[in-house]
Amino acid sequence: MKAIVFDRHGGPTVLQLTEVAVPEPGRGQVRIRVRAAGVNPIDGKLRAGGGWPIELPSTPGVEGAGVVDAVGPDTDGFAVGDEVLGHTATGSYAQFALSDRVVPKPAGLSWDVAAAVPVAAETALRVLRLLDLSPGETLLVHGASGSVGSLAGQLARRRGVTVVGTAGAAGRDRLGRLGVTAIAYGDGLVDRVRSVAPHGVDAVFDAAGRGALPDSIALRGGPERIVTIADPNAAEYGVLFTGGSEVMVEPAAIAEVAKQVAAGDLTVPIAARYQLADAAEAQRLSDTGHAGGKIVLTVD
Structure with a gap:
């Protein structure tokens, strides 16, 4: 072959x-x-x-x-x-x-x-379980326009969570169509997040790994309920890095995501x-x- x-x-x-x-x-x-x-x-x-x-x-x-x-x-x-x-x-x-x-x-x-679907679904579901979000809470997603971040944002919104997502210019319009409040990443991030989420953020998912953890900790007031899949320096900040072993995602959950993507209810x-x-x-x-x-x- x-x-x-x-x-x-x-x-x-x-x-x-x-x-x-x-x-x-x-x-x-x-x-x-x-x-x-x-x-x-x-x-x-x-x-x-x-x-x-x-x-x-x-x-x-x-x-x-x-x-x-x-x-x-x-x-x-x-x-x-x-x-x-x-x-x-x-x-x-x-x-x-x-x-x-x-x-x-x-x-x-x-x-x-x-x-x-497989990696994006498994990763998004795993991180959302670790963050243990409740309806009415606000989630900040770094790298929200990528396959994992985008799917996590959509799944969180379907659970009644408000989602703020960082992305480059090309991805922000698409995130807006998915119901995510899209903002630029980089200098001034903390002020931009606070302007769209004045009551603060309850959890942070870092799918970008571009030095976003200090700002995330500032927004959360500590490292709790911050999860990264992309920053190898997570331990230095007391932040949880997940590589796949912390939570087992059942095949049935991935199959359900695939069905929702096929139906047009979710997009990758x-x-x-x-x-x-x-x-x-x-x-x-x-x-x-x-x-x-x-x-x-x-x-x-």
Whole structure:
């Protein structure tokens, strides 16, 4: 099969399209004929030698959508031919990938949007559970125009929470259409937030990681109920950094988000689409941190 592989750490140029063996599903796994793969910041960090230790050569990608092609032993609920989306156990930048964490793809949901759902949904749901928001409270989201921040804002609003979101100029109009009060990030942020939320903010979700924690603490009056997924200096401020182990998000919850996206009740912004062979360009955009939405690889 064709797959993107890197055999050394470095910049996007280490990514190469090559032929590798088709993986065989193990116990509890399905093999997916990948139709689209999501590109996430962690893909670039692992490629560059950050994140956690990995074996080389390696294929990037932690999420995708496609058609079940084979089913391993003791795997219940899925059959060959089922359309699915989910997290992958082997790299999703490939024609085939293995997974033990898939959910059905709703009819009518395009492959590119389906591939953009798993990580964004899991992360947004996890952070919102950690923040434990109640109706009537106000949530500040840094990086609100990205796939995770945007979805978190929408989910919070559906729970009766007022959402203030920081974004660049290109994303603020879209956030406004989603019912989020959009403001610019950068110098003067504290005053801008207080002008639109004069009674203060009850919780903060940092999905940007661009030095927003000091301002967040000033707005909250302390580090409580501030969660970041993007600032590695969180511990220095007494802020919770979440990487995925603090709260388990059930597959059924991700499946429900996928259904709502298919129905048009929620949206996951797609910033760019690339062919599999152009994975280096996709990661180059992702590495900037300014994509403004999800980047997706189309796999023929």
